[in-house]
Structure formats: C-alpha cells, structure tokens
Amino acid sequence: MTARTVGLIWAQTPAGVIGRDNGIPWRVPEDVAHFRATTADHPVVMGRRTWDSLPARFRPLPGRRNIVVTRQPGWCAAGAESATSVPAALALAGTGTVWVIGGAEIYREALAAATDLAVTEVELAVEGDSFAPALGPEWAADDPAWQASSTGIRYRIRRYRRAER
Numbered sequence: 001m002t003a004r005t006v007g008l009i010w011a012q013t014p015a016g017v018i019g020r021d022n023g024i025p026w027r028v029p030e031d032v033a034h035f036r037a038t039t040a041d042h043p044v045v046m047g048r049r050t051w052d053s054l055p056a057r058f059r060p061l062p063g064r065r066n067i068v069v070t071r072q073p074g075w076c077a078a079g080a081e082s083a084t085s086v087p088a089a090l091a092l093a094g095t096g097t098v099w100v101i102g103g104a105e106i107y108r109e110a111l112a113a114a115t116d117l118a119v120t121e122v123e124l125a126v127e128g129d130s131f132a133p134a135l136g137p138e139w140a141a142d143d144p145a146w147q148a149s150s151t152g153i154r155y156r157i158r159r160y161r162r163a164e165r
C-alpha cells in the first residue's frame with residue numbers, strides 16, 4: 001500500500017478567522033517561514049481565490065507545483081496547473097506528500113481526504129470573512145507552548161493527526 005500524506009496547512013485566530021477581503025489580516029514572519037519550509041518541494045493545492053490573493057511577484061509559489069482548483073474550464077495562469085475539483089487536484093499531485101494551502105472553501109472540501117493538519121494559532125482578535133473548517137473528534141492534536149513572534153504576536157504551531165480508520 002502506498003502511504004500518502006495529504007496535509008492541510010493554515011493559520012487562524014482562536015475564533016477561527018483565516019482571512020478577510022481575500023487576504024490574511026496579519027503578518028507573522030515565523031509562520032510564513034514555517035509555511036515555506038513545510039511546503040517546500042511538494043505540490044500545493046489551492047482555490048482560485050487564494051491564487052488571486054497571492055501578490056503577483058509570488059505567483060507561482062516558487063519551488064512547488066502550484067495546482068489551482070477552479071470551476072472555470074478555460075482558466076489558466078502562467079506557472080499554475082488547474083483542476084476542476086479537489087479530488088482531481090489531489091490526483092494531479094501524484095502519490096507523494098501534497099499540501100492543501102487554502103482557502104476556506106478548499107479546506108472544507110479537502111478535509112475528508114486529509115491525513116495531517118498543520119495549524120498555526122495566532123493570538124489575535126481580528127474580524128474576518130473566511131474561517132477554518134470545523135474539526136471532528138477524529139482529529140488528535142499536540143499541545144505545544146506558545147511562542148512570541150518578532151512582531152510581538154503570540155503564536156503556536158499545532159499538528160493534528162487523524163486516528164486510523
């Protein structure tokens with residue numbers, strides 16, 4: 001049997017906010033470094049709105065296959081591959097580790113296929129319009145200590161594993 005890792009990676013507030021106005025309403029450089037290191041050399045799957053949210057100079061995310069999920073049959077962008085569903089995107093990614101990098105719609109749809117979650121909690125009370133998916137009791141998390149970012153924002157990076165089914 002082929003061991004396959006389908007990871008979801010996001011950063012959220014304690015209230016579950018992950019985005020606002022098609023952006024992330026904070027900047028925590030230690031989290032961005034964690035995101036870059038975790039996804040390095042692996043395909044990343046994202047929703048079309050998250051692709052649009054990346055500044056043009058960071059598109060595609062370098063060193064990774066960028067797979068964009070869209071319902072638009074003719075959608076294309078330089079440096080991106082496209083797929084018309086989450087399962088099709090995961091199939092296109094092949095058999096190694098793949099990271100699903102957002103946004104809210106895509107996390108909800110990919111959660112059923114996920115084996116691992118990397119969730120950064122940032123201790124901020126900010127309003128948002130995009131939220132992390134609700135997690136059921138099948139997800140077991142570690143309990144790392146809170147850290148202080150160079151920005152002063154407290155954060156911690158939690159790992160979730162799905163219990164074997």
Ligand code: NAP
Nearest residue numbers: 010011019022023047048049050070071102103104105106
């Ligand atoms: P999204 O999940 O990035 O993308 C939604 C789009 O994906 C849809 O409009 C559609 O594209 C496509 N799509 C969704 N389901 C599909 C399906 N079943 N089949 C085919 N295509 C499908 O958008 P979002 O939920 O609005 O999330 C964006 C927000 O999340 C932004 O605020 C972003 O900054 C934030 N974000 C936060 C983090 C974090 O870690 N904090 C990470 C990533 C993103 P078309 O409209 O082209 O058909």
Ligand code: VY7
Nearest residue numbers: 009010011031032035036055058061062101102120
């Ligand atoms: C998404 C960017 C957004 C805006 C400006 C630059 C966790 C995060 C995400 C997504 C944080 C982002 C960027 C940062 C990454 C760089 C390229 C430039 C790279 C997520 N835990 N945190 N996120 N870039 N899914 N999960 O900041 O990206 O990776 O090369």
